[in-house]
Structure formats: C-alpha cells, structure tokens
Amino acid sequence: MGFFEKVLFKKKVPTIQTKFAIYNALSKSLIILSFMALLPLIVEKVVYDHIDKRLIARTERILLTVQKGGIDDIVLEQDCSFESYSILKEEFVAIYPILDPRKMPPSMEIKNEAWQIDGEKMQHRIIRRPFTYDNQLYELNIGEGISSIEQLKSTIQRFSLIMMIVVVVISLFIDLGFVRILMKPLDKIMHKKLQPVPSPNNFDFTPIPSTTHEFNKLDQRINEMMLKLRDAFQIEKEFISNVSHELQTPISIVQNRLENIMIDANLSDDVLVRLSDSQRTLNRMSKIIKALLLISKIENDQYLKSEEVTAINILDEVIEDVEERLNQKNIKLIKQFYEDFNIKPCNRTLLYTMFTNLINNAIKYNKEDGSIIITTKFIDDVFHIEIKDTGIGMKKEDLPAIFDRFKRLNTSTAEGFGLGLPIVKTIAAFHKIDITVDSEPAVGSTFDLRFDDVKI
C-alpha cells in the first residue's frame, strides 16, 4: 500500500450495517416514545367520546319522557327539583328549575366536574342541558363517575405498550435481517474485490450476483476499471521487457567488440584507458536495463518462489560477502539476532539481492568509523528485520520518494543509477514484506522489514 493510501484510509469509520442497526434502533425507540406520550390522550378521547354519546342519548330519552308524561311525574320535590343516583353514586340524574333566566347555561355542555352526592364529592362526567316545560326553565344534569375510567386508561396503556414493544422488536429483527440479505452483495464486493491485491493479475474478475441494480453496476464498474488497469500494466511490462531485450543484443555486440580490441597488444595506454571507460559506460547502461527487466519480471510474476531460507542464514551470507567493504570504511557491523524466522516460500537469489542492496546502502552512505546495527526479532508476533546505520541520513520530505525509480536524492554523493531501492521494494513486495524507512539527516537511516503477511 502506498504512502497516500495509508494516509487516506487511516481513519476508521463504521460499516453500513452498523449504521443501519443504529438507525433502526433509534427510529424504533422514537416510535415507542411518541406512542407512550400520545397513548393517554388517545385513550381519554376514545373513552370520553363513548361516555358523551351515552350521556346525550340519555338526555334525549329523559327529555322525551318529560314531553310525553309531563314533568310532574318526575319532579316531586317542593322546589320543583329532582335528584336520583345509583347506589354506588356512579351515575346520577338531576333536574333543577332555573329561577334566574340570566343564569341559564348555553344550549348544552359536557365537562368533568366534582359533584356532591350525600355530602361526598366525586369526579363525574356531566352533561348539562336546559329545557323549557310549561313556560318554566329547567336544567337537566346527567353524570357518570369517571374514577373507573382512569383504571381502564392505565390497563389499555399497559397492554398497548407491551404489544408495541413486541411489534417493534420483531420488526427490528426483520429489518436487520433484510438489511443483511440486501447488503450481502456489497459485503462480497468488499471482501472479494476491494482487498489489496499485489497486481491486477491476481484480481478475481468473477461477477458477484445481485438482484440490486446499484450493486450490479458497482461490481461491473470495478471489474471494468481493473481490466483497464491490468491492460495498462501489461502493456507497460511488455514494453519494458521488449525494450530491454532489444537493447541487450546491441550492447552485447559492442561489449564483445571492445573486449576483442583491448586484447590487441599494440594499443597505446591512452587508448586502453578510454576503451576501458567505454566498457564501464556500457556496463552501466546494461545494468540499468537489467534492473528494469528484473523489476518488470518480478512484477509479472515470472520468478519462482519455491525455496526457503532462514533470515539469519541469508543475512550472514550477505554480511560475509560485504566484509571487505565494511573494513574499507572501518564500519562496525553489530548483529543483534535475537530471533530467527524461516522465510518460506521465497526466491533465495532475489532475497540475497535485496539484503545486499540494503546493507550495501548502509555501508555506502555511512561515515568512516560508523556502525550498522542489524536486529532480528518478533514484535507483537510479527517478525522484523531492522537495518540501522549511522550514515548521512535523509530529509523527512524526501522519504516518500526514495523507492521511486530513478529518484536520486541531492544529498547523495555516491554513485548509482537510482534503482537500488526500487529493486529492494519490488523484491520485498514479491515476498509480501512490508518495508518502511525512518531517517534523520546526519544521524542515519533505519529500514524496517515486517514479515506479517509471510506464512510461517
């Protein structure tokens, strides 16, 4: 993974499934809460409507009785009033004459009121209806007790609440299940198509079946993009491979001709030096081509990866080979080989090239009498090889580019063609080794190789 990808994808964000679950839970809770708030009002409205209808019907009946049979049958009291109530004082009927016409109530009203029966005040729903009989104004009051209604209200409320929760929970599970089924293709796309692959050649182009238009489109477009990418890669690699091949033959001819000319004994010293310079220049050109070819071959998966070697073994081998170089600059190489690791499967020659380049860099950019520390150890169950030098180091802003081809840093005085680290990077990637670098100018550089994807 490149530097920018790392920066871009560092922040962890929740998955769409998590978001759906949270959204579901929140919306369902909101429904339950608003239901709980509205339920008493609804129950009250329904119950009162019911009572009111009953009260009105009774009023009509009583008024009909009065019209038919006269009021005298009902009003027995001296003051022409009448009161009657049930034993439990739950219901009552009362008729009073209205003595003062100004106090006459409006045509009809229904409200809750405390009514005094036998000196005991009780909450009632009361209908008040004025009527005229025999030129006398009367007021008819019919009441019904509402204490039982409160009880009814809480019963209904409890019952509906339980129902509601059951329904909500069931629908929550159904929703989540549905989302899971719905999102399954996306899940597959995530796992099969959006995992980091070393090259488009390793990409799985099998279509992921879905009955959702958007997912089909997404899958199709990803495949199309990867195909384009694969073709572009292929063209680039073939180009490099062909160019390298075509260039090696003419170089061979000139190189061999130079060798034959130089064997000629009649050459002056000056010509010999110039010919040997030309040979060096030609060799440099050939090396650049070889390096490009090597990178392109590795990226094209043309190298076998069937050997195994332990880290300490190959490091020791490389160190032995560069011993003279170390001595030349009087550099002390310190081996801190705490733990070993079997690199398998691997290509031994390529790994040798990688470590030679890394250690040679640590020598090349080091100071006289400097040191190199090579550490091998496990950190959090992941094997690491760390190569730390006391060299000239690099600026922080230069670090992201050091693995790019033909990038040479201005600070470097040593010669090279700028393909050493790209080769290292390519070989590391081929072996699924993650390589990072830390550096400080005038202090030194540290290359860290992580073997986390390499199977033990």
Add this chain to the structure above:
Amino acid sequence: MNVLIVEDERSLSHEMEIYLTRQNFNCDVAFNGKSGTDKVLTNSYDFVLLDLGLPDMDGLDLLKDARKKGSEAAFIVLTARGEVEDKIKGLDLGADDYIPKPFSLAELHSRMQAILRRKHGLKSNTMTVADFDIDISNRTVQCKGQTINLTKKEFDLFHYLSLHKNRVLTRTQLTEHIWGDVLEDDYESNYIDVHVKNLRKKLSAHAPIDWFETVRGVGYRINI
C-alpha cells in the same frame, strides 16, 4: 576443441569467433536453428554456444532435439530473454551453463574452462602462477607447501586473473565476475581495488609478486 556458435546476430557471433579462435578453439557458426541442428547432428563439437532467440525456432527445442539424438557437446545457453532463466534452470533440459546477455567474453571463456574441468575430469585440477599453486577443486592457494588463507572473493579474483594471464582484465570485467549475480545500484565501486589490495598483501607475504601488475586507469594483469 571444436565450438559451434548458434547465433543469428552476425556481429555478435563474429566477435565470439574472433575471441575463441585466439584462444585456440576451432569455431563453426550457424545463423539459424535449422542449420544449427544440422551441424550439431553431423559434426562432433565440444561446445555449442546457443542463443535462444533464433529466427526460425526456439533454441531450447534445438537443445532438446540434440540431446534426444545423443549429442554429447556441452551446451552453453546465451539469452537476452531474462524471463526464461528460471525455466531453463527448472526444466533441466541438459544445458551445462547459462549466460545472460550481455556477457563478457572473458567470462564465457572461464565458464567453458570450468565445464571442461567438470566434464572431462582433468587430471591436474591445479594451476601454477609463479610460486603459487591454485587448487581449483578445493579452492585453496598454496605457496611452497604453505596454505594461504584467502576469502571467497579473493580466491575468485586470483583464479580469474590467472585464467586470463598476460592479459589486462578491466575493473568492469572483474566486478562482473565477482559480483555479477547480484544486481546492485553501484556501477563505479572501487571494491575491486580493495579486494586486490588485500589479495596482494596476503600473496606478497609468501613470495615476491612483481608479476601482479596494475594497469593504470584500466585494471589488473598477471604478467608471466
């Protein structure tokens, strides 16, 4: 020693011919696969230097065919198609060695000599340079019966220079021989000088080595 060069690049086969003729080889050339096959099957060669990218056929097919029909020549495969390197090694088609292009003629010559030693089991596997005896199979150097402790690279260097004695080997040729297998981001290193310095120190402790010459600005030569 008879050598057949199967190479379609005429300039290249010409240079190889010049060099090998100087080394007392009898050279024959073929510019395509068909004529190469004919020659291999008709004549008896000690070496076949085989280019893989032939115009009319794959060089590997020529090799397979020749082996099937009982050719006993030593095959050295020359190729610029680096991508088949692993395959050649893996397939074990009966090639005796493999040299990627571009190669140095001196390197080709030393590989041919190595094959000769291997194939014919030369009686004397030692070379003598002045007071020094080089045992090639055991990779040791002795002077008046005393073994000199050389590193791997110092031995390779001494052996290579001795093989091509009386001729200048340039730093480039020596570097390619010593470090050729490893692709490094370094074309101008003076590591060869360091190796030579150490080698000279070790040899001169036992006997004078004024024949070990430095050719200024070019390389080194064993002049005997």
